[in-house]
Amino acid sequence: MLERATRQRKAIRAAIEAAKGPLSPREVLERARPALGVLGLATVYRTLKRLVEDGSVRALTLPGENARYEAAECPNHHRFQ
Numbered sequence: 001m002l003e004r005a006t007r008q009r010k011a012i013r014a015a016i017e018a019a020k021g022p023l024s025p026r027e028v029l030e031r032a033r034p035a036l037g038v039l040g041l042a043t044v045y046r047t048l049k050r051l052v053e054d055g056s057v058r059a060l061t062l063p064g065e066n067a068r069y070e071a072a073e074c075p076n077h078h079r080f081q
Helices: 007-018 025-036 041-053
Strands: 057-060 068-071
Touching (some): 007 025, 007 041, 007 068, 041 057, 041 068
Antiparallel strands (some): 057 068
């Protein structure tokens, strides 16, 4: 099923693509909210889930930490905790 390109989805994806590293959902919210005025954390989580499912964003998890998100086009890096 083709997903609609909503304003929220565009702002969240733009925030992730502009970032210099992986972002937490709260960081995504803080960076995307100015473009929209109103944006909730639940919307960010739902949108991140869909972006991961469609392959445009990837989730990174380190042991003992919550997932962080980056654009799928980002080159793989070695990450240290």
